[in-house]
Amino acid sequence: MYNSIIVDYFSNPRHSGELTDANMELKIGNSVCGDTIFMSVKVEDGEILDAKYKAYGCATSLATADIFAEFIINKSIEEIKQQPQHEIDKMLGELEPPQMHCLNILHELFEQIRSAA
Known part of the structure; x- marks a missing residue:
């Protein structure tokens, strides 16, 4: 079962698409389940x-x-670098055990943007 946060963002995506003037690229892949994100x-x-x-x-x-x-969006790289782990862990809400790999994906996205800048 999906929590209300996941249902909302999956059903009403706000940032899906392509950005033609990007100057940073992130790529996350999960070899276990095949999930892939290009940002x-x-x-x-x-x-x-x-x-x-x-x-x-x-x-x-x-x-x-x-x-x-x-x-x-609209945050500085420094703000992102200072985001506490316990706050990141709350962003997806409560997850079922089969969804926990997405918390790892979120951690990796944060790590990539912190190290790319």
Whole structure:
């Protein structure tokens, strides 16, 4: 069963698509389940101006990409770097055991953007 956060972002994606003027690319792949996220990010003067993604996988992984994109837009790289782990862990809401791999995907997205900037 999906929690209300996952249902909302999966049913009403806000940031799905392509970003033609991106200057940062993130790619996440989960070899166990096959989920893949390609995220394009527009960064200017250390601030994320926009982010779009293409995602392939389960509903939870698609929602994860959308939640992450929404979170990073209009934040500085420094703000993202300082985001506490316990706050990141709350972003997806309560997950069922088969959905827990998406929390790992979210952690990896944060890690990639922190190390790319």
